[in-house]
Each structure stands twice: as structure tokens, then as C-alpha cells.
Amino acid sequence: MNNIPVNTIYRSGAPPQIKLPLRVAVIGCGSFAEQFHLPVLAGHDDIKLAALVDRDSKRLSRLATAYGVPIAVEDQSDLSVNQIDAAILATPPVHHRDGAIDLLQRGIHVLVEKPMALHLADAEAMCAAADDSGVVLAVGVYKRLLPVIRFVKQLLQEQRFGKPLRCTASWGGIGGYGSATLALMKKELAGGGVLMDLGPHLLDILTYWFGEDGRVLEYRDDARGGIEADCDGLLGFQLQGVSVEVDFHLSRARNLDSGFRVECETATLEFGVTERFEITVYPSVGASPYLIRPTDVDTGASWFEPFRAEIDDWLGAIVAGKRPELDGRSCLASLRLIEECYSKRQSLDYPWLIPDHQSPSATPVTAAHAAHSFVRATKAPRRVLITGAGGFIGSRASELLFASGNWQIRGQIRRPASASRLARLPIEMIQADLRSESDVARMVDGCDAVVHCAVGTDYGQNRSIYEVTVGGTKRLVDAAKRAGVQRFVHLSSIGVNDPDAHSVISHDTPMHSNKDDWYGYTKGLAERATLAAADGRFCPVILRPGCVYGPYGFTFVMNPLAALVQGRLVLADSSDLPSNTVYVDNLAHAICLALEGDEERICGEIAVISDEPNWTWGQYFGFFADALGVPLRTASAPTNDLRAKRIKPEHAKVLPALVSAEAKQFAKRLLRTDPLGTLPRLTMERFPASERWLRKLLKMDAPEIYRRPPSRASRDMVFTSRKGAISLENAKQALGYHSLVDPEQAMAVTLQWAYYAGVVPREKVNR
Known part of the structure; x- marks a missing residue:
């Protein structure tokens, strides 16, 4: 530090006079800057938003207009010291060093x-x-700077509950933060995965509490050449001569009990990662748990306050000429621990993960993979585009095709937060939208094959679903043909068939045209468009999977298992009906066969895919019920009611919810709240017709009435089913398909994942 006093940033004399308001630039206007930095800066009396910098010209223009920022440029080199005094750097991490040093110098x-x-x-x-x-x-x-974090430090220093013994820290969940781009999912831009994303916060807190001399005792993560979605670590600290071990867990792939647990001699302190004020104290003996909080805190303060505190810490240091509490040097200890974690990395191995592709001799960790027919490549791998690669099926297909070594994967991602699993692998990810002609052309360029898994998911918005499922498929097929793609595997669904009209569901079962079932109707139209494009060079193959389940599955795993544990799952007239379930690895095997199959035998074929044997729903859910030690509820219901439930699923209730009393009340509150309501109010003032339309739509002139909504936890999940059973005849003849993983083994792995991911409580698993 060149002998500079620790509290001073200037070499000699008094600090220069700072003229307020401070002119601040925001460099990198992604989701975080838009949601937190810009609102706080815009409402700060001592700060002027002087400039915005972002390479996305549309986003840049929109935000500059909304906040009235005079300077909007696409590169920070276009900013001068005559225009700004300070800058917030919120670019991808790879740019932090060079960007910061340029500004600081x-x-x-x-x-x-x-x-x-x-x-x-x-x-x-x-x-x-x-x-x-x-x-x-x-x-x-x-x-x-949060009151609860500072309060814990005070309690530890004073040994209010005796000496600290150990600490557990967890943070994460499935889905994660909604980034605007793939920057946090690419190793070359982010440097690492969840450890580099959530780790700086968590490890900064731990070094703040226990000291800067911590060391890494053990670290494991699930990266397979890419960046980790899941990691566990063990750290060692010395606090006031006492050894403290800290067990930490970070994840984008499982639902953790996110929070801190500090065990001391006379009590244990607990609070969640989103808690700002209160700590639950569990005495070691005797007394019941109780809450404590620091004095003189406003527990009703907005969630913008922590970010305002961060800005005030920075601004105060600039004005006073002293180091801020969040000074750069105070963060070196946590970054050192992150670097040490990566240097000591060991692999997290789970039955639902793939073997390490980088090791040709790697042994698969389950019989599921041992049975798999993927073979090591004997020639240069070809490039396959997988659309919807962030989804349940797309992610698993990407993992297993990559593991085979026969394919280079290009994964199309629409929502960056869905890419956590894919980012574990060193594969190409591309953020693109099937509604965009230019995006689609970019996706297929240079590809030898396409696996089309993407589907419209704006449930309740039929036009939007049609534009993706049907329009997007047509655009993709046309672009693939122009690009010279030869093999096109289209993931359809048995939903294209009438659920009750046929006792056997096969490749030649007629598709229904019932527009009430918009999912099945649009999937059928997409299927027809794909087959119609077949010619001498372009070879489409249609796969119609049944009900796909496995680790990370939502519809047939996460939702119903959570309901099953809570006693809310009811099989209504479906216990004895065929489940038509297919384990996701078996479907991935079918995809591989469709990619590799002989063109003369496979072109234009339709294959319906399920497991063998085809269990009933009673057997499927009965397996989980027995393992979890809970009863399986069954019931009867009138046929008309069952059909109505099936063709009008939960997502069909989205539109009515938008005009519900709660939505109207929220809209009115939003318009009265700054800064979120500022732009809508200005729009309505400038265009009176828009105000009349909005008020009419939401009936905003009606008086507010609050009624307590019914508890969602108490609602039964009524599960119904189609009557037909899948025939694998054509899948076997055209593809040579057979299911590689039997249902019992597949569901055992799925249950193991459900426990690990927090879908079912730990105490419910009989192991």
C-alpha cells in the first residue's frame, strides 16, 4: 500500500473539495443495475445520474429515456473526467479488472x-x-452492512452466548437470479459458477465474522469442464484463539434452506439469507427459542435501503477522503478463499449426473449410465443444435449427447437463469428467440443436426404460445433447410392425440383438432409443419414422448411429490390407468437413435416413446408413497369434471388473475409508488386514452376490498389421466428403441435427487 495510512486514501493534506451532487455513471445496465442501482441513484439527493454505458443499444436507450440521463454510450472509453466523477461498474466479471483500472487511473x-x-x-x-x-x-x-450481519459480529466479539463452535451457511435454489444475459453462465465471462456468484457475499460475511485468515479444508462442486451449479465446502477459522469450522453450501440446482446457523456454547443463532433484522436464538438447554434484533433499526424499511447504505458508504468515503467500509482491500480475503476452493476442487458425484467426459476411462456412477448405448466417438464430432436446452428434456439431452463424444453441442437458451445445468459443461450456449428470424438463422448456422425441444410457455397467452410452438418451428425448419441441416429431430408429445378416443396410442393414432387443448393442438400443427418439409436432403424424425420424469422434472416429479408428502395428491379415477411415463434418460436414448439412425429407414418416421414396462399411475406414485412412508389417496369423480380439469390446467387461470381484485389493488399501488410508477404515470398524462383503457381494463375506480385468499397448501392436487396406452412397435422397428433404464431404478434415482434438491423433506426419505 506504499505506506498510506489505513484510513486515508489521499497521500497528503486535506481531501479535495467534492462538489455535490456527485456525477455518477452506471457502466453495465443489466438486470441488477436496472432493478437496484438505478432506482437508488435516481432518488439520491447528493447524486446525479450523469451517464449510462451498455452494449445493448435498445436497453441503453430505454433506460436513458426513462431516467432522463443525458449521456448514453456503448463503451466506457467514450466517457471523460469532465462528464463524471464516479462510476458503478456492473459489467460481466471478466471486465472488472481492466474496466476498474482504466477508471481509477x-x-x-x-x-x-x-x-x-x-x-x-x-x-x-x-x-x-x-x-x-x-x-x-x-x-x-x-x-x-445489513443490521443482522453486524449484530452477529457484535454478539460473537462479546461472546454473548459463549465461544463460537461451528457455523453452517447455505444459499441457493432452483432457477436462481434472472440475469438479462448469459454472462454469468459462461466461464470465460464469469470466471466460475455459483461459488463466484453467491460466494463473494457469503464468504465476505464469514470473513467479516470470523477473520481474514480462514483456510479451505475441503471443496467439491459439480462442474464438468464448465462452471459449477452446485458446491459444498468446509472452511477453518481462528476467532479469539478458538477454532471454528464453517460448512457451506451454494446451489443453483437445489432448494437449500438458505441461511446461517452459528452454534455457540450456550445457544445457536439462526436467520435466513433474506433476513435483515431478526435472529432466532435456540438455547442449548432449558428455555424456548426467542427472537432478538439490534436496537434502533427500522424493521419496515424498504429493500432498497441496503443498496442505499452501500451507496452512502461509498459516497461518504469520497467526500471525507477516507476508505469506505466496503473498501476493495477488505474483499481480498473472501476472493482468496474462492481461489483456494477452486485450486483444491474435488468432484461432486451423484447418480443423476454424467461421468466426466474429459476422462475416457471414467466409470459411470450408476447402472443407468452403464447400460447406456452412447459410445465414444471414433470420428470428428458433428455439431447439433438443441433448442430449449435450458429445459428439463433439453438439458438432459445435451448432457448425454455431450458425454457420448459424438456431438458438439450448441444449446439455445431463451431465459439465462435456466442455463445453470448446461453451464456445467464446456459447450456452446447461445441466447436466442425462436420468434426472431435473425436469431433462428444464427442458431442453425454451421450445424449438422437439430434437436427441437423448445415450446411456447406463456401459459394462458394462446397467441404467444402459437408464435413459438408453431411459428418458431416453421422458422427453424426453413432456416435449417437453407443451412444444409440434414437430420431434424422434433420433440412432439402424446398430447397431440385425443386423451380418451383410443385404447392404444401409436405412431399412426390420429391427431385431434380440439383447440380447447391449446398445447396439444399447437404441438400437432408444429409436427405437421416439420414432416411437410421432408425432401431428399432434409430428414425429419418425430418423437412423441409420454409423461417424462426424472431428476429436475417439474410436472411429474416436483409438483406431485411435494403434494404427496403434504397429503394433497389425489389420483382421481387414474390409479389403474397406464402412466405412459418415460424416464428422461430413456428419452435421451431415443433422441440419440433418431440422430444416428439410417436415413432411408428413419426419415419421416413418428415414434411414440415410453418406458418398459408401462406402469400404472398407481404403481408410479405408489413407489414414491411407499418410499416416503405416506398414504396414496385415490378418489372417483364424474367424467365431465375430470375432462374439464384436464383440458383447463392451472396455467389457464393466469388471465383471470390479471384482472382479479388483488391485481387491481396492486396496479393502483404501483402507480402511486416511485420510481416504479413514475413512467406509467407520465405515459398516462401524455396519452389520456391509455389511462382510460387501463382503468377500464382493471376497473381501477372500484373501491379496494381485501379478502384473505384460501391457503394454497390446503388445496388438493387432483391428478387425472388419459385412457390409452402407448405402443412402442414403431419406435422399436424404426429406431431400434428399447428402454435402457427400468422404472424402479429410474424412480429410485429420481427420489434420491428429490431429497437432495429439497423437493421432499429429509426426514421423509427411508434410506
């Missing part, structure tokens, strides 16, 4: 989002640049 104060940098040496270089220029470098680890 020009005398511009910087607040850089976490992670501070990809490597400890880069972070140290950033700190040195700030020291040399005499400017403030802060890091966006705002959680360190």
Missing part, C-alpha cells in the same frame, strides 16, 4: 459489483491503482 471513483475480480492478483492490482490515484474503490458486497 483517470481519477474516477469506482464501486465495482461483486465478484471484485476473477483472480486475487487482479483484485490486488485494482487496489494498487486506487491507491496510486488517491481515489475510492468500493465493492458491492452490501450484505455486510
